[in-house]
Every structure is written in C-alpha cells, then in structure tokens.
Amino acid sequence: MTGVNWVLDPGKFLSREEAKKLLATAEKRAEEALVKGRKVAVRDYFIVHLALSTGLRVAEISRLNCGDVFISEDFSSLLVKKGKGNKKRIVRFNGFLARHFEKYIHWKQRTGEPTNVADPLFLSSNTARHMTRRAIQKAFKRTAAKAKLPGHYSMHSCRHTFACQLYKASDYNLRLVQKQLGHSSSRITEVYADVLNPDLKKSLEKLYA
Numbered sequence: 001m002t003g004v005n006w007v008l009d010p011g012k013f014l015s016r017e018e019a020k021k022l023l024a025t026a027e028k029r030a031e032e033a034l035v036k037g038r039k040v041a042v043r044d045y046f047i048v049h050l051a052l053s054t055g056l057r058v059a060e061i062s063r064l065n066c067g068d069v070f071i072s073e074d075f076s077s078l079l080v081k082k083g084k085g086n087k088k089r090i091v092r093f094n095g096f097l098a099r100h101f102e103k104y105i106h107w108k109q110r111t112g113e114p115t116n117v118a119d120p121l122f123l124s125s126n127t128a129r130h131m132t133r134r135a136i137q138k139a140f141k142r143t144a145a146k147a148k149l150p151g152h153y154s155m156h157s158c159r160h161t162f163a164c165q166l167y168k169a170s171d172y173n174l175r176l177v178q179k180q181l182g183h184s185s186s187r188i189t190e191v192y193a194d195v196l197n198p199d200l201k202k203s204l205e206k207l208y209a
Contacts (some may be wrong), residue, residue, distance in 0.1 A: 008194070011150075013158050013164050019052055042138075051158035055158070065119060066121050069101055086180065087184075091182075167195060167196055172198065174193055177192060
C-alpha cells in the first residue's frame with residue numbers, strides 16, 4: 001500500500017455513530033457473558049475497544065503480550081515490538097481504554113489465564129498461545145454482526161476509523177496521526193486528509209450558493 005495508489009473510500013471506515021454502536025454492542029455482550037461465566041464476548045469487547053482506540057494492525061494486536069501495555073495517570077501507552085517493516089513504536093491511548101485494560105487483566109486472573117509480562121494479552125482457548133489474526137478478525141465480525149453493521153466492514157476498518165476520528169479530534173494534525181499509526185511516510189497518511197478535508201467541504205458548500 002502506498003500513498004499514491006491507495007484510496008480511502010467511505011466504505012472502509014465506520015462513522016462515529018457506527019463506532020459507538022459497535023462499542024456499545026460489544027460491552028453489552030461482555031456484560032451478559034460475565035453473568036453466565038463465558039469468555040468469548042468479554043475478550044471480543046476488549047479486542048474491539050483496543051482496535052478502535054489505538055488503530056493497531058490486526059497482526060500487531062495478535063502479537064501483544066500483557067507486559068506490552070503500560071498504565072499511567074499521566075499517559076498510558078503500549079509497545080508495538082514488531083510493526084510493519086519490523087519497526088517498534090509506542091502507541092498512546094486514553095483513560096477509558098486504560099481502565100478497561102485493568103478490568104480485563106483482573107478478569108484474566110480470575111479466570112485462571114496467565115498475565116505475566118511475556119504471556120499473550122489475547123490467549124487462544126484452542127492453542128494456549130496468541131490468538132491468530134484470523135481469530136481476531138472473527139471477533140470483530142461477531143460483534144459487528146450483533147451490532148447490525150454492514151458486512152463489508154472488517155477488523156482493519158477499526159484502524160481506518162481510529163485514524164479518521166483522531167485526525168478530526170486533533171484539529172487535523174496529520175503528523176500526530178502518522179506517528180500513532182506507524183506509517184513510514186506522511187504520503188500514506190495523507191489519504192485521511194484527502195477524505196476529511198474541512199477546507200474542501202466548506203468550499204464545495206459555497207458552490208452556486
């Protein structure tokens with residue numbers, strides 16, 4: 001993928017309302033699962049929340065260990081040890097996700113899952129190793145189906161959604177988005193600027209007014 005050949009069309013990212021609906025659905029499923037003593041929906045909720053709040057690639061989520069997440073009152077973050085091109089980077093996230101992470105770790109401990117620094121953050125029930133990328137994709141699809149979102153969305157849509165929302169929330173700070181996503185070139189990140197250009201929107205609205 002390059003900034004020259006790749007186009008971000010609206011079908012590749014969720015609207016803010018769709019993202020909120022996805023999260024609300026995931027949370028509701030998790031609450032119901034906790035009452036029944038089931039695991040899948042609890043894990044699915046954290047996967048979806050993590051993806052929407054960090055913009056991590058599916059492979060990066062799959063490889064996370066419990067010790068890769070750092071919670072602080074000032075600024076919480078996680079370490080991507082092997083991103084695209086085998087590059088490391090620090091990804092920061094908000095207090096809402098930090099509190100969810102702490103609850104998730106406590107839940108893992110209560111259910112007997114290992115939580116040492118080298119243990120998988122997302123443990124496969126079948127292999128007792130890291131969840132695969134395919135399994136994480138399925139976690140998203142399960143939740144999206146329950147939220148009745150369009151079927152063309154994929155787990156990677158969470159990355160695009162995060163980028164779009166962060167770009168707007170940061171007052172269109174492209175460099176900030178680039179660093180969070182781990183793009184090697186700003187030319188790649190510019191696809192979000194092309195889609196979410198406030199000056200262009202204003203200009204188009206003035207046409208023939």
